[in-house]
Amino acid sequence: MLKTVALTPADFNRWAEHMNRQIAESGRDGRPFFSPMEAIEFASIERRARFENGLAKPVFEPTWLRMWAIEGPDACLIAHLDLSGSNIPTEQHRATLGIGVEEVFLRQGYGRKLMVQAIEFAQHNHIEWLDLSVFSENKAAICLYLSLGFEEVGRRNDRFRIFGRSVDDVTMTLRLKG
Numbered sequence: 001m002l003k004t005v006a007l008t009p010a011d012f013n014r015w016a017e018h019m020n021r022q023i024a025e026s027g028r029d030g031r032p033f034f035s036p037m038e039a040i041e042f043a044s045i046e047r048r049a050r051f052e053n054g055l056a057k058p059v060f061e062p063t064w065l066r067m068w069a070i071e072g073p074d075a076c077l078i079a080h081l082d083l084s085g086s087n088i089p090t091e092q093h094r095a096t097l098g099i100g101v102e103e104v105f106l107r108q109g110y111g112r113k114l115m116v117q118a119i120e121f122a123q124h125n126h127i128e129w130l131d132l133s134v135f136s137e138n139k140a141a142i143c144l145y146l147s148l149g150f151e152e153v154g155r156r157n158d159r160f161r162i163f164g165r166s167v168d169d170v171t172m173t174l175r176l177k178g
Contacts, residue, residue: 002078002110004117007067009052011077016042018077022100026162031103032137033167036160037117054084059125062087068117070110071099078105081114083122083130094129095122099141106139115148123176130176135160136168152173 007015026129040160042098054065063085070079080099085092097118101111122130134141136155154171 002070002072005069005071007055007069008079011046011053011067012051013043014075014077015051015067015080016047018069018080018102019100025103027165032139032161033135033162033165034100034141036162036167048155049061056169057085059127060092061084062089062092066121068114070105070114078102079110079114081111081118083118083127093127094131095127097130097132099132103170111141111144113149119148119174119176128176129175132172134170134172136170142170142172145172145174150175166171 001162005011019154023035023037023042025031026035026037033138051065055065057064059066065082065084067080067082069077069081072078081097081099083095083097085095090107097115099111099114119130130150132145134145136142150172151174152170153173156169156171158166159169
């Protein structure tokens with residue numbers, strides 16, 4: 001049975017393992033790119049500190065972080081969503097969203113489930129805007145975001161060159177009603 005869990009600082013290693021598996025899938029075997037990083041190791045001291053410190057901060061304190069994940073029966077994380085606050089005090093009415101689902105679990109509703117949970121959290125905490133970036137070739141993700149009310153507000157053509165390929169970055173936002 002898969003379940004949604006709120007991540008805590010103690011979950012760093014499970015999160016890092018999931019992220020390493022997921023990033024390895026970006027642009028591979030016909031999948032669209034979804035990460036600008038060609039390779040990265042998530043289990044670093046700096047990432048652990050940012051993960052632990054961000055989760056410990058109250059919402060609206062600069063660089064706050066909240067994360068949820070879908071956990072499999074073996075306690076392995078297979079999908080995640082993070083909301084983060086800016087380090088700029090005048091931007092605290094917004095949050096930035098990041099999400100990822102491992103390939104074998106795509107198109108089973110886990111991304112939508114995490115998105116709905118994050119939207120509800122944001123509304124409950126009086127966050128007025130959710131922002132995200134998505135690569136233009138990630139059509140399934142864009143369709144999900146549009147279905148939840150996100151709108152495209154910008155595009156940077158040729159923002160990244162990943163494995164020598166040009167990738168456009170799309171900025172989307174959702175205005176929440178308090």
